[in-house]
Amino acid sequence: MLKQLWFKVLIGMFLGIVCGLILSPNAFAIIPENIALSIAPWIALVGNIFLALIKMVVIPLVMSSIILGITSAGNPEILKNLGLKIAPYFVLTTTVAVIIGIIITYLLKPGLYVSPDILNSIEITAVEVSKNLKDISVPDMIVDLIPVNNAKAELDGNILAFVILSIFIGVALLNIEDDDARPLKDLAKSLQAFSMKVVEWAMKLAPYAVFGLLCNITIKIGFDAISSMFMYVLTVIIGLGLLLVFYLIIVYFSSNLRPIDFLSKIREVQLMAFSTSSSAAVMPLSIKTAQDKLNVPTTISKFVIPLGATVNMDGTALYQVCAAIFLTQLFGIDLTFIEIIVLAFTTVAASIGAPSTPGVGIVILATILQGIGVPVEGIALILGVDRILDMCRTTVNVTGDLTASLVMKKLTGYSNVSEKSARKVVHES
Template sequence: MKDLLKQLWFQVMLGMIGGIVLGLLLSPSAFALVDEKIAFAIAPWVALCGNIFLALIKMIVVPLVMSSIILGITSAGNVDILRSLGLKIAPYFVLTTMVAVTLGIFITYLIHPGTYVSSEIINQIATTSVPVEKTVLNLSIPDMIVGLIPISTAKAELDGNILAFVILAIFIGVALMNIDDEDARPMKDLAKSMQAFSMKVVDWAMKLAPYAVFGLLCNITIKIGFDAISSMSMYVLTVISGLLLLLCFYLTIVYFVANIKPFDFLSKIREVQLMAFSTSSSAAVMPLSMKTAEEKLNVPTTISKFVIPLGATVNMDGTAIYQVCAAIFLTQLYGLDLSLVEVVILALTTVGASIGAPSTPGVGIVILATILQGIGVPVEGIALILGVDRILDMCRTTINVTGDLTATLVMKKLTGFSNTSEKSANNLVQAQK
């Protein structure tokens, strides 16, 4: 038992259970052991440790992402390995996102969750105003393409645009491989130092993880209680069913491509999944994802340091399912019938929207608002799903990180790059100096 208590995944699980139990005891819409005002006053203090944890991760995510990608690219040994990896990972991410969207459309039309919501709730949300922030989807396609190039890193940092830093890091990494080693060495050393101090901060943050999970889940449980979930149970069931179908798709890939049994794979990545579920942030668990890929899944460092930071930004299959399910659910709610062409447009828009979405909690709602405008659904409908968004955010983030880890195994198989070949490539580079 003592050994079990030392395991991070077990500590996180205890934090999850404790947070949910305490949250239900305090929640006004559950057991309500204290007055509503007292409960809502307690909530932010309980969540303090969790918010500090997330702030630490957000503070360090940019240097960690950039250093990891730069080192991942430069450690490939030669441009051919990098080109092979890049040409395979891009279509793979697009393909899995399309599969996710297709599963979302299928499950939503199968269950028809919009028909289970009472007219009283629909009338209630009709008077609710939901502000919509401007997103990249409001731009024309040429502007979107130009917008991928980070003109101002300061603006990208303020906007939470991690994709801009990913692209900048890719440019730096490729450039370093095409200049003299003497000129590239200082930048490589800087990247190594940057990653080292980033990982040290992450180590400090991870010591807070069990307490952070407890506080974050207690806080959200106090706020949502039973009422929000019960009134939207069929919608929640629909999204979770879609996510489970996508998980089965991943497990099938892992079994046939990497020859790893589903339960063995889930056992190896459980710490990552628990952290993702608790924090609702792919960025927050990215260091743990890379460590898990390298140590438990035996993925070469070159692949893990390139695929996982990239995947945390552009591989949002769980988010894609959520967005398409929510959009179709609201069309059913308002009695709107989408034509086949409109469904195809919705699918393509969702694929584009999920790629490059910031890997932080709650961003799916902002992107969903833009998608709804494109298919003629009143944005006010978002008010209905806000109550259950956080619990679904936790679920879809879990699937997102599972997809990233699956991608590392697929790339390992497709590129034929192993830990042995990685060492050989590094030795060859050293010999050429």
């Protein structure tokens, strides 16, 4: 057991939290606050190096995985069948996540539990949004999805642009002569091999990275930030828990896999997601787990999981709608039924392809809610506990991606056996 990655990560998580509480000025505070805050970045150094290594290869890894996943289908009918099923599935699960978030937030009413003293002490938080949402039309948003400027997309953290580019490349390679397609396929294989080797090196740092990242977070937040927002944090976690149960039900009926068995097979992925708060960092492990432990064909795993890591953000959608309704409760603003419906649609859209910068989704929703009287000051409270909730929603997001891969395996009728033999024609459902 001591040699298993998930157990080492678990030890790193535990030691990181304990050491963080011991050093935190908001907890046991055994050393002066200025010293604790100055050594926190050094403790997190290995963790930040780990994340930097993953970020360095995430774009070539995503692109090569999707291209190889599409081209490995061999038959355009298989690809068409998979694409027509995965899109409505992602929209459906995101909608369910938003509905769960709305219901649980209105039932528990976390905004009514925040102390007036905390509310009065909030300092105005300056939040910059790169674009004025009122000036962006839906057609403009659709056109912006096409990756015209790849360098700008990379600088903006817009991985979705590279996902779309990869889909175009993969589909095009399926529809041209083999001799013409082979060099680009070989390049994609080399890129993936390079990326996976860097990931392999990075994973050796994982337990130490987890320790450093969690220790750094705990030193900074201590008890105060969480205790003052306990009911809000609890509401989001309960919502994410219900969404996880929804996934387990889907897994059972789609693959006849017991919940305890499914969770046992994906525990390394969940622990890594919780520790790093990064779907990109976990994606290689998710693909490997889907193929080796869940017996998902390469064609499905290499297409669905990279795509899901970008657009299937159910945990993020639930979190965003909880945060938005929490803000309205916090400032005593009643939303009409129509406004709730608009908020739900907005949340679904905001969770798809949002930049990977922490708190951006909340900023977008808070900006929209300002139009109905929600002050921007409330964002300060949300961002105070954002990291701990980011860890939780990332765990649910990657679970959703693995669930989607099992569902697509069932719906397409595509198996590892058919991958090794002549590919069968998939019946349209």
